Amino acid sequence: MLTAVLIPLIFAFFVPFISKYKQKVHTGVFVLIIPLGIFLYFIQFIGKDFAPFIHEYSWIPSLGINFDFYLDGLSLLFVLLISGIGTLVVLYSIFYLDTSEKLSHFYVYLLMFMSAMLGVILSDNVFVLYTFWELTSISSFLLIGYWHHRERSRYGAQKSMLITIFGGLSMLGGLIFLSVITNTTSIRAMINSMDEILNSNYLPLIMVLILLGAFTKSAQFPFHIWLPDAMEAPTPVSAYLHSATMVKAGIYLVARFSPIFHAYEWFFITVSLIGIVTLVWASYMAVRQTDLKAILAFSTVSQLGMIMAMLGFGTEAAVFAAVFHILNHATFKGSLFMIAGIIDHETGTRDIRKLGGLLTFMPMSATLALFGTFSMAGVPLPFLNGFYSKELFFESTTHLNITSNTFAATFADIIPYLAVFGSIFTFVYSMYFFFGVFMGQKKLDLLPKKPHEAPLGMLLSPIVLVLGVIIIGLFPNIVNGTLLTHAAKSINGNVDYHAIQFWHGLKPAFLMSLAVVGIGTILFLTIKKWRKIYSVIPGKLSFNELYDKTIDITDRYAKRITNFYMTGSLKLYMSIILGAIIAFSFLIMVTTDGFSHITFNDLADVEWIDITVIIVMALAAICTIFVNNKLSLIIITGIVGFGISILFVIFRAPDLALTQLVVETVSMALFLLAYYHLPELRKRNETITTSASNAILSLGIGTIITMVGIAAHSSDWFETISDYFVETAYSLGGGHNIVNVILVDMRGLDTLFEITVLGIAALAIYALIKVRKNKEAE
Template identity: 70%
Template sequence: MIFAVLIPLIIACFIPLLSKLKEKIHTGIFVLFVPLSIFLYFVQFLGRDFNPIRHTYNWIPSLGINFDFYLDGLSLLFALLISGIGALVVLYSIFYLSKQERLGSFYVYLLMFMTAMLGVVLSDNIFVLYTFWELTSISSFLLIGYWHFKERSRYGALKSMLITIFGGLSMFGGFILLWVVTGTTSIQEMINQVDVILDSSYLPLILGFILLGAFTKSAQFPFHIWLPDAMEAPTPVSAYLHSATMVKAGLFLIARFSPIFSGSEWFFIVVSLVGITTLCWGSYMAVRQTDLKAILAFSTISQLGMIMAMLGFGTTAAVFAAIFHILNHATFKGSLFMVAGIIDHETGTRDIRKLGGLITFLPITATLALFGTFSMAGVPLPFLNGFYSKELFFDATLHLDSTTFIAQAIPYLAVFGSIFTFVYSMYFFFGVFTGPKQLDKLPKKPHEAPIGMLLSPIVLVAGVILIGLFPNIVNAPFLLHAAQAVNPDVEFHKVAFWHGFNTPLKMSLIVIAIGIILFVTRKKWSKVYTILPGKLSLNKVYDQIVEKLDVISGAITRSYMTGSLKNYMSIILATTLIVSFVFMFITNGFTLEYDYLADVTILEVSVVIIMIIAAVATIFTNHNIAAILVLGVVGYGVAILFVVYRAPDIALTQFVIETVTVALFLLCFYHLPKLRKSTDSAGTKMTNLFISVGFGALMTMVAISAHSSNWFESISDYFVETSYKLGGGHNIVNVILVDMRGLDTLFEIAVLGIAALAIIGLIKLKKDKGAQ
C-alpha cells in the first residue's frame, strides 16, 4: 500500500527529464498512467465485505510514529476519488495546457499533491496524517500560484496557504493533546478509548483545534474566503483540488474522527451550525458572481457546507447522505469546472456578462453543463444523482432532535440554501448557453472543444447519469462500507427515486418553485447584495490582518536588527538565559548533590583562582595584546585542569587549540582599532553585567545539575566495554570520535574544510581586486 501512496512522488522525480520531450509528446501522457494504475489497484477492493486492511512501516518507532496505512470503506472512497478524478484531470490537462507551458513544474506539483492526499486519507497515525496534511497545503500553494507572473495568482496562493496552514497547526495541537490523553498515535486505537477522551478536561481544546483544521481546509464560513481566490489556478487544478480532493480533506477529517466526537453535544452544535451557515452563505453569494469559476467556487463552498452539516447531524441517515453526496458532488462539480475551462479556452473569457447563446457553438459542452447544473440543483429527475443525495439531506434534517431550537431551524435553513443553489445552477447554465449572442464581446470566435478535452467531463457526466439511474450499484458494495466507517450503526437501505409525496419531496418542490421565481426576477432583487453583505467583507478583514502583521513584524524586526553585533549577542544570550532558567526552575531541573565528587586540593584551587583573576582582568584591560594574552591564561588554565584530572589527550587538544586561537587573535587584532574606554551608559553596563554574570551562573548550575542528575543510565560503561571490541583501540575517546561517532567527526571536518575553502576564496578575491 505504501507503494500506491508514494509512487506519484517517485515518478515526480523523473518529470523534469520527461518534460524535455514535450515537443514530441505531451508530458501529461507519461503522468496519466500514474493515477490510472493507482485507481485500478484500489478498484480491486470494491464489492468486498472486507475487514479493514492495515500495513505498518517503521519510521520513528521510539515515538510511536510509523507509516500506518489503514484501508476501510471511508479511505477507499476517497482513494478512488483522488486517483480516478486525478486520472481524468490529467487527461483533461493534456489538451488544456499547451506544450509552451511549464509542464514539468505543473505535473511535479500535481503528483506531489496526489501523494499528499492519498497519505491523508490512508494514514492511521495522527502525526503522519499531519505531515501529509501540510504537504497538501504546500503543493496546492504551488499549483494555485502556477501562473506566478499574475499578481492575483500569487495573492490567491498565499491566501490559501496562510489560512489552511493556520488550521493545520491548530489541528496539530489537537493531535498532540489526543496523544497525551490516550497515549497512542493510532486513530483506530483512539476510537477504542472514546470514554477516556470524552471524560478528559482537554476535550474542549481537542475538539476546537481539530474542528478548526477541518473548517479551514474545507472552506467553511468564515474561512471560506481563500477558495474563490484560488480559482486563479489553471482549470485542471480547480477541477481536482477545489471540487473533488483537497477541499474534501476537512470532510474526511470530520468523518474519520466522528466515532470519537459524535458523543459530544458540542460536536453536533458547532459542526451543524457551521455547515448549514456555510451552505446558506455560499449559495447566496454564488448568485452575485459574474466569473464562471467564481460561481462554481461559491457553489463548492455551499455544497461542502451541506456535507459538513450532515456529518454534524451524526444520525445514520445523515451520515449515509453525506457519503453519498461526497461521491455525487465529485462527479457533477468536476464536470462543471471542466466545462468552465472549455468555455474559457474556446471563447477567451469566463465573464458571464459577455457570454450567451453558446449552445449553437458548443452543443456538446452545453449538454454536459445541462446534466451537471441540473444535478447540482437537485432537479427531481431519475437520471440525476444530485437529486437523491439532496432528498436524503432534506430527510435527515427532519429527523433531528426537535426539542432544540437549532434542530427546529435547520430544515428551514436547508430549504433556504437549496433555493439559492437552484438559482445559481440555472444562472450558470442559462446565462452561458441561452439568450442573445454577444460575439462582439468575445476575444475569440467560439467553437466546440476538441474531443480530447471533452472526454473527461463526458466520463464524469456519465457517472452522474449512471448513479442516477442505478443508485444501488454503488450503494451496498461501496457507500455502505464508507458510511459504516463513520457510524457503525448505518444499515443498508435501498435508494429509490420515488418514495411517495413525502415531506422531502415537498421541500424540493418549494425549492424549485421559489428558485424559478428568483431566477426569473434576479435583476430586480439583486440589489439586496448592496445591503448584505454591502460594504462588509471578510476579505478586507483578512487583508487588514495580513497588512497589520506585516507592519508590526517589520517594526519588531527593525527594533533589534540594528546592525550591531554586540546587540545581537546580547539578545541571544539574554533570551537563552531567561528561557533556560525559567524552564529549569519550573521543572525542578536544578539538582545539587555532592556525592561521588573527587577531593579538591590546593593545586586545583590555585589554578581556578588564577583563571578567575585572568577573566576579570580582561574587562579592565585597554590594550589589545594584553587582553588576548590575559584571556589565553584562562584557556591554558582549563588545559592544566585536564592534566590534573588525568585527561592528557583532551589537555593536549586544549593546549593546541588555545595556542592557535591566541595566534589568530593576535593576527586579527593587529588590524583592528585599539581598545578604548567604554562610553556605554550606566543602564547598558548593568545589562551587560546581568547577562554576563547570569549566563555564567546558569552554565555553572547546568553543569552541576547535569553531574548531580541521574535521569538515565550512564552510557560510560558501554563505551568502556565495547570500545576495544568495536573500535580496536584502547583510547576510548579516540574510538568514540573515529568509530562510534565517525560520521559526526567526518561532517565536522567537512564543515571546517568548506570554511577554509571559503576563506581562501575571500583572500584570493581581495588579492585579485587589489591587482586590478
C-alpha cells in the same frame, strides 16, 4: 499500500528529466500512468464482501510512529476519487497546458499532492496522518502559486497556506491530546477507547482543535475565504484540489473521528451549525460573483457545508447521504470546473458579464454544463445523481430527534428551513452559471477571442465525469451496495443496505425539493430586481478585509519590532540573547523552586591545577577587553579555548578535549587567514550606563548558569541518564565509544538535522556568492 502512497512522490523525481522531451511528447502522457495505475489497483477492492485491509510498516516504533495503512469503505471511496479524478485531471491538463509552460514544476507539485492525499486517507497513525496533512498544504501552496508571476496567484497561495497551516497545527494539538489520553497513536485504537476520551476533562478542547483542522481545510465558515482566491490556480488544479480532493480532507477527518465524538452533543451542535451556516452563506454569496471559477468556488464551499452538516447530524440516513454526496459532488463539480476552464481557454475570459449565447458556438460544452449544473441544483430528474443525495439530505434534516439539550433541540427544528434556504440559492447560482454563459444575448464584441468548441481531447475528461452523473443517476444502486454502504458503515456502524429510489412518494423531502425548484426559479427570473441586496448584506463587511487587515497589521508591527533590534550591532544582539537567558532562567528557577536545590555538599573537590587553568582563562578573557592589537587578540582568545581543552583533559573527557582542540585550532587558523580583512580595533567611548549594563550581563549570565548547573547536579528528581547510556551503548549501538554511539545512533535524528541545517546554510552561502558574481558580471 505503502507503494501506492509513495509511488507518485517517487515518480516526481523523474518528471524533470522526462519533461526535457515535452516538445515531442507532453509530460502529462507519462504522468497519466501513475494515477491510472493506482485507480486500477484499488478498484479491485470494491465488492459486497469488502473487509478492511491493514498493512503495517515500521518507521519509528519507539515513539509509536509507523506507516500503518488502513483500507476500509471510507478510505476506499476517497482513494478512488483521488486516483480516478486525478487520472482525468492529468488527461485534461495534457490539452489545457501548453508545452511552453513549466510542465515539470506542475506535475511534480501535482504528484506530491497526490501522494500527500493518499497518505492522509490511508494513514491509521495520527502523526503520519498529520505529516501527510501538512504536505497537502505545502503542495497545494505550490500548485495555487504555479503562475507565480501573477500577484493574485501569490496572494491566493499564501492565503491558503496560512489558514490551512493554522488549522493543521491546531489539529496536531488535538491529536497529541488523544494519543496521551488513550496511550496509542492508532486511530482505530482511539475509536475503541472512546469512553476514555469522552470522560476526559479535555474533551471540549480536543474537539475544537480537531475541528479547526477540518474546518480550515474544507473551507468552512468563516475560514472559507481562502478557497475563492485559490481559483487563481490553473483550472486542472481547481478541478482536482478544490472539488474532489483537498477540500474533502476536512470532511474525511470529521468522518473518520466522528465515531469518537458522535455521543457528545456539542459535536452535533458545532459541526451541524457550522455546516448549515456555510451552506447558506456560501450559496447566497455565489450569486454575487461574476467570475465563473469564483461562482464554482462558492458553490464548492456551500456543498462542503452541506456534507459537513450531515456528518454532524450523525444519523444513519445523514451519514449515508453525506457519503453519497461526496461521490456525486466530485462528478458534477469536477466536470463544471473543467467546463469553466474550457470557456476561459476558448473565449479568453471567465467574466460572466461578457459571456452569453455560447450554445451555438460550444454545443458540446453546453450539453455537459447542462447536466453538471442541473445535477448540482438538485433538479428532480432520474438521470441526475445530485438530486438523489440532495433528497436524502432533506430527508435527514426532518429526522433529527434531539431532546437532551434545549438549544440543540431548537436548532434541530430550524435546520430543515435553513437547508431549504441554502438549497434555493444553490438552484439560483446553478441556473445563473448555465443560462448566463450559454443562453441569452451574444456578446462577441466583449470577448478577447472568437469562441469555438474545445478539441475532443479537452472534452474527454468532463465527458467521463458527466457520464458518471448520468449513470449513477439512472442506476444509483451499482455504487450503493458495493461502495457507499461500506463507506457509511465505516462512519456509523449501524448503516445497513437500503436500495436508492428516485420516487419516495409525497414526503416532506420531495416537497422541500419542489419548494427549492419553485422559489429558485422565481428568484432566478427576477435576479436583476433583488440582486441589489448584496450592497446591504454583506455590503462593505468582508472576512477578506478582516484577513487583509490582520496580515497588514502583523506585517507592520513585525517590521517595527524587527527594525528596533536589528541594528547591525553584534553587541546588541548578544545583549538581548544573554538578557533573555538570564530572565527566563531566573523565572523558571523561581517558579519551580530551583534555588532551594542548590547545595555544595556533593560537588567535586577543586584541585590547584583546576584553579590555575581557570585563573589563566579568566585573565585571558579580561585581557580581551583592553587589547588593541588584532594579532594579540586572536592569540589571547585562543588561550581561553585551549584552556577549556585542558579542563576536559583534567575531567577525563578525552573525546571532548580533542574536539575542542581541533575546533579551536581551526578557528585560530581561520582568523589568521582572514587577518588582513578583519576590521581595525577601535576604542569605544562607552558611558557609565553602558559599562554597568555590560557588567550586569556578564556577572548575571555567569551566576545564573552556575546556579542552574549546581541545581541540576544536586537535584534527584530523575534517575541519571548516564547509566542508561553506559549499559546500552554496545547492545543498542554496537560501539564501545559511548559518545560516538550517542551522537550517531541514539541521537541520530538530531545529528542528521544538524547536518541538514549546515547543508542548507552552505547552499544559501553558495547562492549569495553566485548572485553577487552575476551582479558584478552585469
